Amino acid sequence: MPDEEGHPTVEEIELGKVLSALADPLRRRVVRELADAPDGTARTCSSFALPVSKATVTHHFRTLREAGLIRQVDRGNSRMADLRRADIDARFPGLLAILTAETGAH
Amino acid sequence: MPDEEGHPTVEEIELGKVLSALADPLRRRVVRELADAPDGTARTCSSFALPVSKATVTHHFRTLREAGLIRQVDRGNSRMADLRRADIDARFPGLLAILTAETGAH
DNA sequence: CACAAGGTACGACTTCAGTCGTACCTTGCG
DNA sequence: CGCAAGGTACGACTGAAGTCGTACCTTGTG
16 A cells, blocks of 8 residues: 555556646646755745645645655654655656746746 | 747747646547657547547647647648647657656546 | 538536635644 | 644635537538
C-alpha cells in the first residue's frame, strides 16, 4: 500500500490528474517554487503566501498531493511539503523543466 | 496579426491554456494521434471518431486551436486539423513526448 | 438542382472546480 | 495550563467546463 493517506505510488500517478493539477496557476506556482529550490527542500503550506484563504490552500495542496506531485509529511507543529522530483522525472521527463521555464504573468 | 480567427501566434501560446486543454482525455487523445502520425498529417475533425456529439467535437477542437496546439484550415468541403509541432516543441520541449508516452485507459 | 456530408452557432443543462467562513483539532511555547 | 499558529473538515456558493439538440451554413456530388 502507499505511504499515508492520498499519496499515490509512482505507478499510480496519472497524466490526466497531473495536467489537471498543473492547469491551476496557483498550484503551478507552488510546484515551480519547489522545483526552483534545491532538491529535497520542504516548506510549509503557509510559506507560499498564496492569495487565498487557509481552506483554499488546503484544497490546492491536497490536489497536488493526490496527483502525486508533492509529498506531505506531518512534522510536529506543521506539515511539510516537498516535490516528488524523482518520481515526476521518472514518469514525465521534461515536465518540470517546462514548468520552471514559465515566465511573465503568474 | 495571427493567421485566422482563434490561432494564437507562437509567442501568444500560454502554458496555462495548453495544460487546461490537455487535461481533457478526449483532447489529449486527438493530440496524441496527431503526434504519433508523420509530421504535417492533417485530418478532419470527424476522422477521430470521438464518442461525443458533433457540437461537442467542435467545442474540443476550438479549445485545442485557441490553446495553440492545432492548426485548422478550411479545405473546401471540410476543415483539416494538423498539429503545430514545431511551435509546441519551441515553447515546451518534451511536452509532446510526454503525451505520446501515455498508455493504458484513454 | 437537390441532397448528403462536414462543421459551426446558439441556448440549455449538469457537473465539477475554486473559493470562502466557520468550527475544530493538534502541537509548540510562554 | 492556556493560547497562538498551522491545518483540516464541512457546508455553501459561484462560475466555468463538458455535454447535448436543434437549426443553419457551405461545399462537393449525383
